[in-house]
Amino acid sequence: MRSRTFKVIVTGRANVGKSTLLNAVLGRNGLVHTSKKPGRTKTLNFYRVGPDPGYLVLVDAPGYGSRGRPEWGELFDHYVANRSVLKRVYILFNGKHGLNEVDHIMLQSLEEKCQAQIDANPWTLQAVITKADSMEGDVRKAIQDIQRDIFETAPTCLPGIITAYSKRAQIGIDDVRRSMVEACGLGRIEETIRHS
Template identity: 35%
Template sequence: MSDTFDPDLIESARKTFAGPVNFLKSAPALEYLPGADVPEVAFAGRSNVGKSSLLNALTGRNSLARTSVTPGRTQELNFFDVGEPLRFRLVDMPGYGFAKAPKDMVRKWRYLVNDYLRGRDVLKRTLVLIDSRHGIKDVDREILEMLDNAAVSYRIVLTKTDKIKATELAEVRARTEEEARKRPAAHPDLIATSSEKGMGIPDLRAAVLEAIG
């Protein structure tokens, strides 16, 4: 049972993601974005944070989002349609912070993401994934500041929580929530997840539905 979300919302979210979820398109630049006709919820995170695995767990599909042993392969905005008729879209943002990425790729990423965040009226919330084993790093703070500056509401999601001890998780959760409370666009409550164990996935689904209203 969730301590954060109403049971009715949890159940509604479960049914929503049990329905149709389909890849729509990849957008390497703003001119390739789909029409701004339904709400969008975006996912952001470091290139090795487990974003694709979490999207697959969220939607109950094994291969909706491409997972790779080479972090940083996703360098476009990937859009997924949810519901039939279409209800909203999930947006898989390109991973950041991959040390071996060429400088021109990093610059292209920054322009694409910044322009999307600032100019997308239908973007309701961004879910920022943080590896629970490391907590918030400076490279994560860069995206948090971009979201704050763009006045885009966001919620922090801890990933890979099955990889650390409960006491360590409690500590990183406390530190992360303390930092979130200081940020103007951040939701104060975070969600702790594990793609492998399914931990926090019902709450994550509910957070998406809550965001679109």
């Protein structure tokens, strides 16, 4: 019997699309509350996947940055530093806006935490570029620029998975599911995530 439950955390600026992505990954619209107004998610919320007690827990974090909730940082630091079951942190960036100053600070700080834990509790850092459907102009170049920015700020961060989840387009959701399963070494629960 599997004795451990694995966790992945989704973080990023307020309004970047964290809760929307988790809804999409879980295949359940409305399970995770989303909002047009930044600051909708106010605490860490946990979503268990798989038969009891659950193999994988998806954690939706409050957004950071302007009009987000700065005070959640401490809670998050504690969480990342103390849970041996943490397997991957997803940091989301809005494809239309790219990385701002706070994004750079957060990404750099997560990279440092990730490196500091590499021997004790190894977890990986994965970028996600959201709202690809709302990008305009030379999208390919804009994505390349964001990927370069991510790499230059955090060389060990896995390159951004491109996602969109709106009426207009749904992109990259399966890639995120696969990535979560792979991060935790749980090959057989992919179907569980899809149907939970």
